[in-house]
Amino acid sequence: MREKARILKAAEILEAEYGLSRWEHAKHDPITTLVGTILSQNTSDRNSTPAFNALRKRYPSWEKVLAAPEEDIAETIRRGGLPNIKAKRIKCALKRIKETAGKLSLDFLKNKPKEEVQTFLLSLPGVGWKTASIIMLFSLGIPAFPVDTHIFRVSKRLGFIPNNASLEEAHKILDRSVPDGKKASFHVNLIYLGRDVCHPKKPECERCVLNKMCPSRRKLA
Template identity: 40%
Template sequence: MEIRELYAALVDLHGEPDGAPVEHGNGEGVRQLLTTILSQNVADTQTARATEALFEAYTDYAAIENADTDELAEVISVVGLKNQKAERIQRALTAVREETGGYSLGFLDGMDTDEAQTWLEDIKGVGPKTANVVLSFGFGKPSFAVDTHVERLSKRFGLVDETATNERVHRVMNRRVPDGIKYELHVLMINHGRGFCTARNPDCDNPVCTRYCSCEVCS
């Protein structure tokens, strides 16, 4: 499949998405990292509630890093895997502090995308999705993030093998998707996955699914 043709078909259906919101100034890259860790395997509403609770409970990143881990887990308990995520958050903050002497991911701006992704993934508990989200949304780097919607569509549209792991989907899609449309295609595939090509009871009566999808309803 020609990726740009899929992109054009999604734009025709959903409209051109806005450009990537770059939020790395004033420590926002760190906030994006923590928020993305919280979002692992949970719905957006739970992530928003946990993020709000986290930043209401602690005054700054140092307080989060140095908090009692069990206490931190309770603060973010609305999300699943609260204990693991509390540990991941504190490990991530420690890694940033040891690298910079403070709490800023601004140094990633000066790295190429692969180098920056490797640095992030070296933090235990930070996988390809988390790293790609931070680099794409936080720094505007050409990085293609794969959430559950994007992974499902990538498989149904034949972009990756149906049995591919999430990590492999990240690697394949980052190679296949041109840098100039990585963020935009990510947004379009999420919109399509939420609105039409859902996990259950998909609405296949649309030109994108008719042309590209191989789910049970379409095939």
């Protein structure tokens, strides 16, 4: 209970500092989110966004992507890095969705239990805990808490998760601890904090709006 109260307080402080991002009330097509998140793996937005835009320009529908040769998709998304791996993941994921739903849509998941949705998404090629949680939270309207590298690092420093927690354990702990109504804003704002202040090396603790509640401050300063 104490950790939930600390997390709620942190979420409110970060909202006061960074506000509510445009993602807070956004609802994106689940397939679009799936493909975009696969393209974002192991690279930056600076590379993944042009790759995604190139894919949509060449193939205006996901049906056309599914029908396209894998090597052509790889060439189209090359700027995003790991093009052969990501092209294969995208094709296989789209194929699996169509086989399951009868069409290229994940809307059939919207009224299913959270655990069932999570299990299906995690079964798709290229989908791990973060990708599944992003699709659930921002596209299906299902409360989930995605953990990226920034959130993983910052949450350990703040003591929200154990230092030896795995990424899967971090998702499970934070999903239970972060209030549903704060999941979107806390996810986005922790990323802002990690990028802007709580760097992997030489974090700027004196600038951090959460420094008074951070047990790692003295160790890192």
